[in-house]
Amino acid sequence: MKIFKSTKHRYIILGIILILFLLAGCSLTIETQAGPPISEESFLKVHFIDVGQGDATLIQQINQDNTYNMLIDAGNNGDGEYLVEYLKDQGVETLDYIIGTHPHSDHIGGLDDVIKGFQVGAIIMPKVMANTRTFEEVMEAVSDKGLSITSPVPGTSYPLGEAEFTILAPNSDDYASLNDYSIANRLVFGSNSFIFTGDAEALSEEEILNNFNKRDLASDVFKLAHHGSSTSNTEDFLEAINPSYGIISCGQDNSYGHPHREIMAQLKARNILVFRTDLHGTIVINSDGKDISIETELDTGVNLGSQEVVISGLDKIAEMVTIKNNGEEDVDLGGWRLISVRGNQEFIFPKHILKAGSSVTVGGYDSRDKVDFIWELGGGVWSNSQSDPAELYDEKGNLISVFED
Ligand SMILES: [Zn+2]
Structure with a gap:
């Protein structure tokens, strides 16, 4: 079964929801309120930029007449220069909006460089200060540019070209945690929609649920x-949003243990397809207002199943596949099947405990000295001239991971 029609590094995920429901044996309807009408040849690009343990999201609405840009957060202090370069590479000259979700340094760290580097329309930040040099630097950059800060008012909507975003939080003036001051917003483009909540905690999520309709x-x-x-990411909140895709921005092997395993388990149970900057690098979502496609910087398989096991590498020349367990529990691969899709060749694993955090390799005869398991077939398994994705199924036949080629 082929799930993603794709070129290298590109996951086209049209119809994936249906397939996931077929796999899960159930059906659901997703109710999403459509936004303002959009013209032909108009599209939206949302870049979840890999800044390690931090957040930086660039949203571009590109239509025939113009491109509108918005940045939500700017990573840590050391990310400023890189972000300015990244934005320039995307053709950004003006940021119509900047949202600094809350004054923690992993969100506003690079904001001073960004403010200095571009023309800025509106800058939206919550009404709270932080007694840090990072915060002071941002305030200095704001005043040097003669900008004023717009305070978020829940329910207020702003146009971004043919897209529109609505402030969802913060809904109170006073919180114990700086995280709960995070500006949350929902962005709508045609019939596609996105929710960004910064570091808002369960308390703010509950307030959002109280103040907004589910639809x-x-x-x-x-x-x-x-x-x-x-x-954060409470069951009630996930239930209300009911997303098809979850994006997690976090650093490799970060000291907080993000993302937490309870959350990953919930996302799996809800059949939410997860992309993570620590595994996939920068993640770009494209929307034409109807369908969504996802491109990732790093060649990492996408995990679809109930286990956090992915095909993490496919070296067709060396005839070698790497499978990694990103979860925190050991997984028995006994009876699991690895498929070379073009030739429909199959490797069936004998009993093998893949320990949490570790990898296993499966190779052709020529790579027998380098791999853990040998694909017992004469000749090569992988096509070197044509697309040949890899798929991994568990012992029950559930598709666990796809590696596009
Ligand atoms: Zn944070």
């Missing part, structure tokens, strides 16, 4: 709160 929250894409922390 004003239902969205295709949810950028998980607080780098996938279990102090």
Whole structure:
């Protein structure tokens, strides 16, 4: 079964929801309120930029007449220069909006460089200060540019070209945690929608649920709160958003253990397809207002099943496949099947415990000295001239991971 029609590094995920429901043996309807009408040849690009343990999201609405740009957060202090370069590479000259979700340094760290580097329309930040040099630097950059800060008012909508975003939070003036001051917003483009909540915690999520209708929250894409922390992303909130895709921005082997395993388990149970900057690098979502496609910087398989096991590498020349367990529990691969899709060749694993965090390799005869398991077939398994994706199924036949080629 081929799920993604694709070129290298590109996952076209049309119809994936249907397939996931078929796999899950159930059906669901996603109710999403459509936004303002959009013209032909108009599209939206949402870049979840890999800044390690931090957040930086560039949203571009590109139509025939103009490109409109918005940045939500700017990573850590050391990310400023890189972000300015990244934005320039995308053709950004003006940022119509900047949202600094909350004054923690992993969100506003690079904001001073960005403010200095571009023309800025509106800058939206919550009414709270932080007694840090990072915060002071941002304030200095704002005043040097003669900008004023717009305070977020829940329910207020702003146009971004033919897209529109609505402020969802913060809904109170006073919180114990700086995270709960995070500006949350929902962006709608045609019939596609996205929710961004910064590091808002369970308390703010509850306030959002109290203040907004479910149908004003239902969205295709949810950028998980607080780098996938279990102090946010409550079951009720996930239920209301009911996303098809979850994006997690976090650093490799970060000291917080983000994303937390309870959250990953919930996402799996809900059949939410997860992309993570620590595994996939920068993630770009394209929307034409109807369909969504996803491109990732790193050649990492996407995980679809109930286990956090992915095909993490496919070296067709060396005839070698790497499978990694990103979860925190050991997985018995006994009876699992690895498929070379073009030739429909199959490798069936004998009993093998793949320990949490570790990898296993499967290779052709020529790579027998380098791999853990040999594909017992004469000749090569993988086509070197044509597309030949890899698929991994568990012992029950559930598709666990796809590696596009
Ligand atoms: Zn954070």
